[in-house]
Amino acid sequence: MIALYINWNFDSEIINIFGFPLKYYGLLFACGLLLCMYILKGIFKRENLKDSAHEALFIYGIVGIFVGARLGHCLFYDFEYYSKNILEIFLPIKVNQIGEIKFTGYTGLASHGGTVGLIISLYLYSKKYEIKYLKILDLIAIVAPLGATFIRLANLMNSEMIGSPTTMPWAFIFRRIDNIPRHPAQLYEAISYLIIFIIVFLIYKTKNIKLGNGFLFGLAITLIFTMRILIEFVKINQVEFEDGMKLNMGQILSIPFITIGMYFMGKNLIKNESN
Template sequence: MTNSILSAIHWNVSPEIFSIGSFEVRYYTLCFLLAFVSSYFLMLRIFQRENKSQELLDQLSIYIFIGTLLGARLGHCLFYEFDYYKDHPLEMILPYTYVNGKFTLTGFHGLASHGGAIGILAGIFLFCRKTKTDFLWLTDRLVIVIPLAGAFVRIGNFFNSEIIGLPSDLPWAVVFERVDQIPRHPAQLYEALSYVLIFVLLWNIYHKKPALKPGFIFGLFLILLFGARFVLEFVKENQEAFEDGMTYNMGQLLSLPFVAVGIYLLFRPAKKTA
């Protein structure tokens, strides 16, 4: 183990880029913003290619932003720390805690990607309902850029030294010194790389296969992204203690329904046109 520690990559970068008093800017925040900015400009290219207005994309962006934040936050509270938040429901959406008659600003701690996915789908549904946009048409295009956004978020997790991997003696193992002195799989980077590859694949399919049936790209996205998430969970530490006794952790269990929907969309018969 000593030789492994010496040969491993040591990571001890502060999560903060800079702070002024109680105000701080973190790498995770920067990565989160890059996720939305990159997604917006890529979607703008797609909308222009499809002769859709930028105003429509601007409306969609608001729905996606709100859906992502609310879904990711509520997903964490309900899927991973329900025992706590069922007794502190306001802390799910308000950045403070109330203890001994005193309000203390805590910020938000905990976002769940599966909850974010549900929130995005809910936002898309509401948007499509309001604007009379076809749901599968939109999801087939939106899911092309989501993996790239997810890659930025996982890089942010790497800067935070969170969602770490299991112990490893591989040459690229990383010692997250803010956590412990054990060489570990850089699981965040594995996930980020897999998401980039999924983005490249979907981007090329969209541009080279224009006649695919509605829902095909959406279904392929669900299978690839959540399939990758299921596999990579095997090299990641469990996020909560209750997962330690489970054969498959919460992230894997939550991935299965998404994969199942993806398989259905991919292999369902195409509707016949008159």
């Protein structure tokens, strides 16, 4: 077997303007969100939902995702640090030991927290625009895996959330970390989420499949977090306290989402069988 190791040595910054960096993470995050909104515009039209509701969704979505993802990281992955540096939870800065303030951007975001934040913000959104809550969860579930694809590509550009060492011929050597061939776990997840997007989108587009509200939401989160659990086995732990744990924090936090997803899918299937 011929080794085709890929030397990965991208600088996470694209450009720095007067001390404010434009990073691949932010660019890919924004591109993914805009693409999702573009696809949702067509979906909203198909569902006879108002343009004003689609436009407002952008604000609700980005606030819910970002606030949830930030709090999720600070609470579940680095609570000890952020409990002593509360200001850094909310501001994109870091204060060193001599009191100097440096703009760093938000360096910690957790996908589980982002999911919870989005679910909560969509509840508020559904009340404001009088759309059934499960219906809007279904519509968002169509594009959510695509958004997750872009986030994992952003992680790849940052050389973060790297995989464990491997001798597989497609291994990546993350030069900014070390010189060890590793699983490109970010790419595994990105490809998985893209496939999930295609599956959920095609099911939605197939008119002869009758599904109740909540099924697509259940399907999407079940598939996404099942893949998250599986791929975590070829990742290195993100924080030290995970060392020695049979399941790391990402895997543990994925279990409730899978349970909820299976509940909504099962509820719909039972209902369809009884009709």
